[in-house]
Amino acid sequence: MRPIRPRDGLVLLALVAYASPFFWQALTSMRPDAELLPLTRLLPSHLTWVHYDVVFRQSLMPRALVNSLGIALLSTLLAVGLGALAAYALARLPVRGRGVILLAMIAATAFPQIATVSPLYLLMRALGLRDTWLALILANGSFALPLVIWLLTGFIREIPRALEEAAAVDGADRLATLRWVVLPLAAPGMASAALLAFLFSWNEFLFAYSFTASEASRTVPVALALFPGVFEVPWGDIAAASLLASLPPILIVVGFQRYLVRGLLAGALRE
Amino acid sequence: MSDRRLAWLLLSPALLVLGTLTVYPALWVLWLALQYRIPVFGISRWAGLEHFAFLAVDTRFWNAAWVTGVFTVASVALEGALGLAIAVALRGQRGGRRTALALLLLAWALPSVVTAKMFEWLYHPAGGLVNFLLGGRAINWLGDPAFALPSLILADVWRATPFVALLCYARLLTIPPDLYEAAEVDGAAGLQAFTRITWPLVRPILLVTLLFRTLDAIRAFDIMFVLTGGGPAGSTESLTVYAYRALFQTLQIGFGSAIGVVVFALVMLVAVLYLRVIGRQEAAA
Numbered sequence: 001m002r003p004i005r006p007r008d009g010l011v012l013l014a015l016v017a018y019a020s021p022f023f024w025q026a027l028t029s030m031r032p033d034a035e036l037l038p039l040t041r042l043l044p045s046h047l048t049w050v051h052y053d054v055v056f057r058q059s060l061m062p063r064a065l066v067n068s069l070g071i072a073l074l075s076t077l078l079a080v081g082l083g084a085l086a087a088y089a090l091a092r093l094p095v096r097g098r099g100v101i102l103l104a105m106i107a108a109t110a111f112p113q114i115a116t117v118s119p120l121y122l123l124m125r126a127l128g129l130r131d132t133w134l135a136l137i138l139a140n141g142s143f144a145l146p147l148v149i150w151l152l153t154g155f156i157r158e159i160p161r162a163l164e165e166a167a168a169v170d171g172a173d174r175l176a177t178l179r180w181v182v183l184p185l186a187a188p189g190m191a192s193a194a195l196l197a198f199l200f201s202w203n204e205f206l207f208a209y210s211f212t213a214s215e216a217s218r219t220v221p222v223a224l225a226l227f228p229g230v231f232e233v234p235w236g237d238i239a240a241a242s243l244l245a246s247l248p249p250i251l252i253v254v255g256f257q258r259y260l261v262r263g264l265l266a267g268a269l270r271e
Numbered sequence: 272m273s274d275r276r277l278a279w280l281l282l283s284p285a286l287l288v289l290g291t292l293t294v295y296p297a298l299w300v301l302w303l304a305l306q307y308r309i310p311v312f313g314i315s316r317w318a319g320l321e322h323f324a325f326l327a328v329d330t331r332f333w334n335a336a337w338v339t340g341v342f343t344v345a346s347v348a349l350e351g352a353l354g355l356a357i358a359v360a361l362r363g364q365r366g367g368r369r370t371a372l373a374l375l376l377l378a379w380a381l382p383s384v385v386t387a388k389m390f391e392w393l394y395h396p397a398g399g400l401v402n403f404l405l406g407g408r409a410i411n412w413l414g415d416p417a418f419a420l421p422s423l424i425l426a427d428v429w430r431a432t433p434f435v436a437l438l439c440y441a442r443l444l445t446i447p448p449d450l451y452e453a454a455e456v457d458g459a460a461g462l463q464a465f466t467r468i469t470w471p472l473v474r475p476i477l478l479v480t481l482l483f484r485t486l487d488a489i490r491a492f493d494i495m496f497v498l499t500g501g502g503p504a505g506s507t508e509s510l511t512v513y514a515y516r517a518l519f520q521t522l523q524i525g526f527g528s529a530i531g532v533v534v535f536a537l538v539m540l541v542a543v544l545y546l547r548v549i550g551r552q553e554a555a556a
Contacts, residue, residue, distance in 0.1 A: 005366060253373045
C-alpha cells in the first residue's frame with residue numbers, strides 16, 4: 001500500500017462526503033427514535049440496536065433476505081451457466097450469423113424492463129409461476145444473460161488459442177478442452193460477469209414488485225418499498241432494513257472490486 | 272461431433288431461454304399494445320392504433336414524456352460534468368486508490384430502492400439532513416411540485432455519477448504521464464493541459480458513457496416510483512411510471528403496453544445512435 005499524500009487524503013475526504021448519504025442512513029439506523037423527528041442535533045446522544053431488533057423480529061425482512069439471496073444466486077447460476085456455453089461457441093466455434101447474434105445481444109441489453117413486464121407477467125401467470133422464486137429466477141436470469149454472453153465472449157477471446165491447440169494435440173476433445181482449459185482460464189471473467197448478474201438480481205425491483213404477492217417470494221427491494229408503518233413511518237427501522245439490503249453490494253465493492261471494475265469496463269466499452 | 276453442430280448445441284440453451292423470455296415478450300408487447308385488454312372486466316378485443324391515437328392527445332402522456340425528457344437530459348448532463356471532474360481528481364491519486372473506488376462505487380452498487388429510501392429521509396421536511404444543514408428550514412422537497420423533480424434528479428445523479436467517473440477514470444489512466452510533463456515544459460499547465468490533452472482523449476469514452484446513461488435514464492423506474500411515486504401532482508411521473516400505473520394499478524394491459532412500446536422505441540432509437548457512434552469510433556481507430 002502506498003503512503004497517502006495530503007492531496008490523496010483530500011480526495012478521499014471528498015469521496016467520504018460523496019458517500020455521506022449512505023453513512024447518514026447508517027447513523028439513522030442506530031439513532032434512538034426520540035431523536036429522529038424532528039432532527040435537532042447532528043449526532044445522536046447514544047447509539048441503539050433497537051431498529052435492527054425490530055427488523056429481525058417483527059418485519060418481513062429476514063424472509064425477504066433469504067428470498068433475495070436464493071433468487072440472486074440461482075439467476076446468476078442460470079445466466080453464467082448458459083452464458084459460458086454460448087460464449088464459448090461464439091468465441092471459438094464456427095457459428096453462422098455470429099455477428100447478428102452478438103449484435104442482438106447488445107440490443108437486448110438495452111431492452112427496457114417496463115416494455116417486457118406486461119407480457120412476462122401474463123406468461124408467468126399462464127405458467128402458474130406467480131409469486132414463486134422460479135418466476136424471478138427466470139426473469140432476472142434471462143435479463144442478465146445477454147450482457148453475460150457479451151462479456152464472456154470477449155473474455156474467452158482473450159485466452160491464447162495456443163493453449164487449446166496444445167490440449168487438442170494431447171488428445172482432448174472440444175468439450176474436455178472447454179472444461180479443463182477454457183473455463184479455468186476464463187474464471188476471472190466469469191467472476192466479473194457473475195458479480196454483475198448477481199447485483200442486477202439483488203437490486204431488481206420492477207419484476208419482483210409485479211410478479212410477487214406474498215412473503216413467499218418477495219425480495220428485499222420489494223419488502224423495503226412496502227415497509228409498513230402503523231401510525232407513522234418508522235424511519236429508523238427503514239434505515240436498518242436498507243443497511244441490511246446494502247450488505248451484498250458493500251461486500252462486492254470492497255471485497256471483489258477488481259472483478260466488478262473489470263466487468264463494468266468491459267460491459268460498457270463493448271469493444 | 273462436428274464443431275458446427277457442437278456450436279449450436281452449446282448455443283441452444285441460451286437462445287431458447289432468450290427466445291422465450293426476451294424475444295417473445297418483446298414481440299408480444301407490440302401485439303398487446305394493439306389490444307383493449309382489461310382482465311377485471313373481461314375485456315379483450317382489437318384496438319388497432321387507437322391507444323397511440325389517444326396518447327397523441329393525452330395531456331398526462333405528454334406530461335410524462337416531458338418529465339422523462341427533463342429527467343434524462345438534466346441527470347445525464349450533470350453526471351457527465353461531475354463524473355469527469357471526479358475522474359480527473361482520481362487520476363492523480365496514488366495512495367488509497369482502492370478505498371477511493373470503494374467509496375465511489377458504493378453509490379452505484381446499492382439497490383435503487385435503498386437510494387430512494389435514503390433520499391426520502393434526507394429530504395424529510397422535519398427529520399431530514401438537508402433542511403437541518405440549511406439552518407432548520409422546513410422545505411417540503413418532495414411535496415412541492417417545484418422542487419420534486421430537481422430533488423429526484425439529484426438522487427439519480429448521486430446514484431449514477433460513479434459509473435461515468437469510473438469509465439472516464441479508466442481512460443485517463445491510459446494517458447502516459449510524459450504527455451502532461453511535455454505539456455508543462457511547453458508552458459501548458461492546468462486548464463490548458465486539460466483542454467489540449469485530457470479532453471480530446473476522454474471525449475469519445477465520455478460520449479459513449481453518456482449515451483449508455485441516457486438509455487438507463489429513459490428506462491429508469493425504481494427511483495421515481497419509490498421516492499415520489501410520480502407525485503406531487505404528476506410532477507415526477509415519467510413514462511415508465513405512467514406505464515406501470517396503467518398496467519398494474521388500473522389494469523389496462525393493452526394501454527399500459529402501448530406506453531411501454533413508446534419507451535421501447537425511444538430506447539432503441541438511442542441504442543442505434545450508440546451503435547453508430549461506436550462504429551464510427553472503431554472506423555476512426
